[in-house]
Every structure is written in C-alpha cells, then in structure tokens.
Amino acid sequence: MIKRINSEVYHLLHPKMTFFLTSISRKGVPNVMTCAWATPVSDEPPIVVVCVSRDSHTSALIRQTREFVINIPVKRQLEALWICGRTSGRDVDKFKEAGLRYHPGRMVRAPIIEGCIGYIECRVLRCVVAGECNAFFGEVVTAYADTRFFKRGSWVDTAEIPFHLAGRKMVYFRG
Template sequence: MKAEIDLNESYRLLHPRPVVLICSVGSEGRVNVMACSWITPISDEPPLIAISLWLKGYTHKLIDEIGEFTVNIPSVNLLKQVWIAGTKSGGKIDKVKLLNLTFTQAKAVKPPVIESSIGVLECRVKNKIIINEQALYIAEVVKAYAEEELFRNKVWSMEANVLHHAGGRIFTTIKYIKA
C-alpha cells in the first residue's frame, strides 16, 4: 500500500540526487561555495544545465552580479565540506575559510574551481526564471573536465564515489546495475 506524501515534501521522492558544490564570486571578488542537489542537464546541443537557487540566498546574489559559476563534482572524500557548504550561509560567514579547500583559476569563467573535485562544469548564465521563492538558472556549459581515471567511457567509475544527497544528513554513493 502506498502512503500519502506531504506535497511540500514530494520532491524528496526524486532523491537521492547528485550533490555538487557551486562556486560563485561577487563583483568585489569574494568567493562563495554552496552545496546543491537541485541541478539537472536540459540540453546537450548546446550543453545547458539548470540549477534552482533560493532567491534570498547569497549564491543567487553573486551569480546575478557576475553571470557565471562553476559546478564542482565532489567524491565522498569531500562529505564534510559538502555538509558545511549546504548548512551555512555565505552571506553570514566566509565559507571559503571554513571549508579549508584549495581553489584554482577556472579556464573560461571568473569563479574558481575546487582543486579536489573530481569533475568540473564551467557555466555562463543564459536565462533566469523566477518561480515562487526560487531562481531557476539556465546556464551554458563552456568547459567541462574530469579526472580521467575516474570518468571513463562517458560514465563515472565505481571508484569515483560520486556523492549523492538522500535527505537531511543522509548521503550515498552509486552502485551500478546493468540492464
């Protein structure tokens, strides 16, 4: 028998989802990192993704200023940093200092990339749609790269341990099943 799910929690039926670290930078140069699992590809020609961000969030403010961001794909090794980035507000504290991560210059956009991430998408905003309290950013991927020993034959290897968020403090990694 199926139980009714509170409609305000119905999105959780779509979890676990990959969790990424979004890096943004403001016009004054301050970098912020945010954990995000509300992300999806929407086109491959041209390569477009969509991310949904809270309108009152600091990341939203910075992306609006510059129009660019990086998507950093973490492995399970960055679980602590993902948790901090997802539970603290960059508008209130400097998360970069708290996260103890090393950043490097992106190849095509202003926001930096996280050196220890296993994959990166560098993105430029093409459109923004306001939906209730959320901003849905449509962004073009202008550069993409991954650790070659972990991303083979167009898929992540099991050794990549790509992090997925199930809800709350619960995370998981993937297990492949062939059809």
C-alpha cells in the same frame, strides 16, 4: 500500501547528485554552496539548470556576474558539503571554514575547488523565478573531469560520488 506525501515532495525525486556550486561577486570575492537541484536540459548546445534559493548569497552573486561552476565532489569531501550547505557566504568564508582550496576557473572567474573530480563552467543564459528558487539556465562554456574516475563517457564505480537522499543521509554511486 501507497500513502499520500504531504510535504517535501521533492524527496521522492532524491537521491540526487550533490555538488559544490561556486560563484563570484563583481568585486572578485568567491563563494561556495552545496547544491543538489540541477539537471542537464539540452545537449546541443549543452545547457544545465541549477535551482538556487532566492535568499541565498549564491543567488545574489550569480545574478551579479552571470556565471557559476558545478564542482563534482567525492565522498571524503562530505563534511565540507554539510558545512557549505548550512552556512552562508554572507556571514563566513566557507572555503576557510570547510578547508577547501580553490583556483580561478578556466573560462570563467568563478572558482573551481581542488580535489573534485569533475567541473562544469557555465555562463547564465537566463534566470527564471520558480517559487523560492531562481532557476539559472547556464550555457556550458567548458567541462572537464579526472580521467581516473571518468572513462569512456561515464563515471566508474570507484568514484564514490555523493547523492543526497534526505536530511543528513547521503548515498554513494557504486556503479
């Protein structure tokens, strides 16, 4: 039976790869949030879009400094993903709360998170308001990955990358 879906239509498009989205304030204070709504939109030049709630602290920071980093996590960082997806950097230092260590990015000031297996550093080209979200189009300024898990242009099955299904449910890439 095919049934009409009335709410949370976006769940039809999940599971979605889920990552740590990092940003930084003008004064140099970093933040991290969990994000699943992202996609490449151009390969030449490389451009990605991240969709971020307009109420979030992350949106405010990306609008301030016009940069962000997509940090691709692994299964053992699951608890940190939930923490960074439930609390706001306005209220708490989520790096401390989630036990995440970070360094400055290679080409942007927004931080990269230790223990992730891929990083995409971006500068914002434009921001489009889309409902409750800001869709930030980011030009990729550099991207790098752990070669134990990314070989010959794709993730290998041992990477165990989290994908958000719905609610508290995650599934993992197994190749």
